[in-house]
Amino acid sequence: MSTLGNHPFVKMNGLGNRIVVVDMRQKPLAISADEARAAAGPDGAPFDQMMALYPAKTPGTDAFVRIYNTDGSEAGACGNGTRCIASLVAKETGKSKMTFETAAGLLDSWPNADGRFTVDMGVPKFAWNEVPLADEFQDTRAIALQIGPIDKPILHSPSVMSMGNPHAIFWVDDVNAYDLSRIGPMLENHPIFPERANISLAQVVSKEHLIVRTWERGAGLTLACGSAACAAAVSAARTRRTGRTVTVTLPGGDLVIEWREKDNHVLMTGPVAYEYEGRFDPKLFAASDAA
Numbered sequence: 001m002s003t004l005g006n007h008p009f010v011k012m013n014g015l016g017n018r019i020v021v022v023d024m025r026q027k028p029l030a031i032s033a034d035e036a037r038a039a040a041g042p043d044g045a046p047f048d049q050m051m052a053l054y055p056a057k058t059p060g061t062d063a064f065v066r067i068y069n070t071d072g073s074e075a076g077a078c079g080n081g082t083r084c085i086a087s088l089v090a091k092e093t094g095k096s097k098m099t100f101e102t103a104a105g106l107l108d109s110w111p112n113a114d115g116r117f118t119v120d121m122g123v124p125k126f127a128w129n130e131v132p133l134a135d136e137f138q139d140t141r142a143i144a145l146q147i148g149p150i151d152k153p154i155l156h157s158p159s160v161m162s163m164g165n166p167h168a169i170f171w172v173d174d175v176n177a178y179d180l181s182r183i184g185p186m187l188e189n190h191p192i193f194p195e196r197a198n199i200s201l202a203q204v205v206s207k208e209h210l211i212v213r214t215w216e217r218g219a220g221l222t223l224a225c226g227s228a229a230c231a232a233a234v235s236a237a238r239t240r241r242t243g244r245t246v247t248v249t250l251p252g253g254d255l256v257i258e259w260r261e262k263d264n265h266v267l268m269t270g271p272v273a274y275e276y277e278g279r280f281d282p283k284l285f286a287a288s289d290a291a
């Protein structure tokens with residue numbers, strides 16, 4: 001029997017980033033990549049990320065979370081999804097601060113008076129082997145990577161970092177001037193990124209405002225990617241393009257990102273939207289059952 005057949009789910013979104021939450025805390029069975037892919041299909045609950053809640057491992061945390069992309073691969077962090085699960089757990093427990101554990105570490109989240117949620121995404125990592133990159137680069141604020149003709153590249157010199165998952169940020173004058181659905185997959189799978197990468201275009205509007213579009217590793221074009229907004233904000237501050245607090249406009253709306261001075265933690269604040277609840281049709285998983 002598949003793990004997800006007939007299992008309940010909650011469909012939510014964070015700025016249009018399609019999030020499905022499955023609660024495995026009572027029956028903590030593993031979800032295979034095949035099952036996650038089937039669940040993301042048109043007859044399932046199409047998602048960019050599925051957040052699976054498991055019993056807490058570290059004392060004091062609310063749940064261990066596994067994050068699946070559309071293609072069945074797993075991610076260490078998902079900012080928009082973390083706001084969604086925080087709002088569900090806040091409703092369930094009445095708590096004013098939650099802590100979730102993922103493969104990438106601990107993430108705190110709390111509601112604001114205006115209904116938005118903040119996630120403490122932790123400390124960004126800049127060393128080449130932490131991103132990770134395949135080759136040693138001393139300075140990751142701009143690495144030698146380009147696509148297009150050698151003497152007239154289409155995109156070049158991205159800032160790279162890890163925000164719990166790998167990100168490359170290309171600085172451009174107009175995020176809409178590029179065919180990201182064509183360029184994105186080439187860069188996501190470029191050999192410089194041994195674990196692939198989330199690929200973003202970022203446009204500096206002012207010292208307090210960025211516009212960002214992202215091709216997500218394992219999920220493709222999305223309306224919003226929280227960790228990419230954080231990576232763009234931190235990279236912008238790190239290269240003196242902006243200050244440490246910025247509004248990031250994504251196709252789905254705005255996030256406020258603060259790269260806190262006192263401890264270098266990155267705080268992301270944005271909305272949560274509940275859509276509907278359902279159960280996965282067991283027929284979706286017939287193939288993975290047979291395997």
Ligand SMILES: N[C@H](CCC[C@H](N)C(=O)O)C(=O)O
Pocket residue numbers: 017048049069074075076077078079080081165166198216217218219222224225226227228
């Ligand atoms: N949408 C997510 C990020 C998913 C990252 C995923 N695509 C990966 O790194 O594999 C966010 O709001 O942060």
